[in-house]
Amino acid sequence: MLKASILVLFFATYVNSRAQDIIPDISHLKTKKEQLQRMAEVCDSFNRIEQYEKTKQLSHYAATLIDTSDHYYQSLFYYYIAACH
Numbered sequence: 068m069l070k071a072s073i074l075v076l077f078f079a080t081y082v083n084s085r086a087q088d089i090i091p092d093i094s095h096l097k098t099k100k101e102q103l104q105r106m107a108e109v110c111d112s113f114n115r116i117e118q119y120e121k122t123k124q125l126s127h128y129a130a131t132l133i134d135t136s137d138h139y140y141q142s143l144f145y146y147y148i149a150a151c152h
Contacts, residue, residue, distance in 0.1 A: 089113075089121045090128055103129060103140045110147045123151035 091109050093102040106129045113122040126147035133140045 089125050099132065099134070100140075103133065103137075103144075107140070107143055110144075114147075114150070119151040122147055126151070 089109075091105055093105055096102045096105060106125060110122050110125055110129075113119070113125065126144045129144045130141070130148070133144065135141075
């Protein structure tokens, strides 16, 4: 039982670390619009190479950063989410 618990913990840690790889480094970008634009470009590149699960994950992350008054980026990332389903 202990081996199974350790294996499950290792697998969960591995999956979590792989999910973090899809989010681009946006710390050098100063404004939120620049950050969202960079994530939109990454989503486009994921769509071109048919990595729809990565597009969906990144779009969900970007949707948490968008201001409620920014309808352009809301519609853009919700489009990416819907297109991946």
